């Protein structure tokens with residue numbers, strides 16, 4: 153049931169009285185009032201409790217007083233040190249540089265996807281292949297990051313098209329990381345249609361974590377991701393099963409080691425929430441990320457066909473996650489990643505460092521994207537905008553830029569400022585501010601400035617809608633749901649994907665985590 | 671220019687259909703100039719934007735749609751979006767001032783955390799001759815420059831009266847030019 | 853054929869930076885004829901496009917004003 157079906161609270165009648173409360177923000181969630189404080193603690197109060205809190209009439213010997221006090225909502229007992237520790241824990245990511253380095257090894261792709269436009273080229277465009285020399289320079293920059301853990305993500309186009317460079321990077325970066333004492337992992341996003349046994353043997357031997365795209369059931373997938381043979385889904389599924397079996401044969405735990413699949417939610421996906429979840433479960437996936445489509449990489453005309461109102465998306469989200477919770481109740485383990493990210497922040501007070509959903513966001517300070525020609529961008533969306541003719545997020549070139557030039561670039565500084573929710577109208581007053589994030593490139597593309605306007609932003613609408621849903625579930629206190637949420641925030645490291653032990657590990661913290669694998 | 675839109679108070683907005691232009695009067699007591707600049711800048715890809723002061727206590731923003739789309743609805747939508755951006759910029763201006771320390775601290779930490787200390791290669795390629803080298807504490811100055819060499823005695827044995835030790839003539843500069851930013 | 857007419861662009865000195873206007877005029881110099889003057893509160897740029905047509909002169913004025921505003925904002929204001 154959505155929050156809108158409950159009668160709104162009569163705020164005027166409350167006559168709030170300042171004085172006893174510490175700083176807080178509030179929002180009605182179903183029949184409850186959610187309050188959050190500066191450092192991100194939350195309480196779900198009944199309307200009567202909220203009235204007592206807002207009017208400063210909570211009896212000191214009451215249970216409510218104890219609850220408010222221990223969550224740091226009262227001025228008299230406000231524990232500054234505890235608050236500072238909590239903020240530090242939430243913003244731990246500020247102390248290290250980019251950990252995600254996206255290598256676009258080619259723009260060429262053998263599939264034609266209806267939503268992909270600017271980030272692909274036809275198969276004869278060999279001029280859009282990254283050279284080994286460019287790749288080595290990109291790796292050297294990536295390994296200069298102050299982050300002790302580096303992930304190199306192979307992207308395209310279709311990275312298997314330029315497999316020689318993928319192979320070279322795995323060998324070169326692996327060796328350099330060992331020399332430099334960095335922990336390194338590789339991931340690859342591929343449609344698998346050009347996979348063969350030899351390539352797979354190399355990728356598995358080099359511990360490359362494999363991800364693919366699955367748009368849902370076969371018919372939908374093949375209609376959206378077109379191969380001349382019209383069998384994109386069959387090919388992807390064939391390799392998913394084969395790779396998952398390979399992990400089992402190697403003695404790896406299949407709940408942790410399996411192909412990750414990524415969904416692109418188009419208008420056609422919305423009525424198919426159940427089939428999409430079922431497809432993912434049947435493929436052995438333990439996670440599904442219900443991300444709405446974003447405006448990068450395709451023409452405006454295409455966009456009109458694929459886009460949908462955010463309210464339709466939120467209904468899709470609620471239906472799909474309700475269904476996933478029901479499956480979990482029956483013993484099937486499947487998690488929704490958006491929920492996992494938000495719940496980790498809400499329930500654990502930690503930040504899982506998802507780069508598009510933190511404050512400030514990760515562009516430039518958490519990730520860098522290296523294009524096939526050596527140009528470097530703050531993020532992959534910035535690179536896509538460049539392919540569409542707008543180079544606003546171009547930071548430098550592997551041949552001429554130093555690492556410090558890139559992360560200290562004025563564009564990066566501006567993006568850090570713009571994506572800090574403490575400076576953002578609306579967010580400063582939003583109850584969800586401690587858990588939220590904004591995306592500068594999205595704001596820029598849609599609203600003309602890297603700041604954007606949250607009231608009119610579809611990303612904000614999605615963030616609000618998802619958090620409303622999660623807090624409604626938390627308020628309902630269904631023990632099964634709470635247990636599932638608890639599992640969704642339990643992180644288990646995927647150590648197998650970390651490259652061979654380094655000569656001098658910088659820290660013992662686990663680098664690669666499977667966000668909340670069950 | 672023709673006025674006006676029924677949903678906007680009289681005299682605030684007017685449009686000119688021949689020129690695909692629409693103008694908005696802004697009260698500078700409500701909207702700081704920096705907010706007007708901010709909103710205007712965001713529109714220069716879609717519009718020709720012109721600012722002027724039709725009266726001492728008013729600012730006027732004129733937007734001419736580059737698309738040439740000149741129907742009343744399109745111009746109404748344009749000025750509406752501008753007004754939304756303007757209020758957003760004005761509020762952000764205020765928040766940025768209120769939260770300045772927090773925002774600067776986080777930005778500084780983020781960039782410093784990502785950059786790390788300079789390597790020897792970085793230092794080797796650093797241009798120390800840069801004109802913009804900022805030396806508020808006068809560390810790079812010679813003793814004489816910093817504290818002022820006593821000029822040679824004048825023809826008489828009277829003291830010159832120059833005891834400030836300040837080459838710039840600014841009596842405070844010995845303490846650094848500014849307070850450090852918090 | 854008659855010469856294209858001049859139009860006056862009057863930039864308020866409290867809103868536009870003088871150097872930004874100078875720079876903008878330099879950038880568009882090849883496209884028009886410009887005469888600059890100063891009044892107490894305004895920078896005045898009298899201009900017309902080199903190629904005939906009132907629409908061209910208007911477009912030139914618009915582009916010049918946008919450019920000057922962009923530079924003014926980048927400088928942090930007038």
Ligand code: SF4
Pocket residue numbers: 573578579580582583584585588589590606611612613615616
């Ligand atoms: S982006 Fe939206 S939901 Fe998130 S903090 Fe800002 S206003 Fe709230």
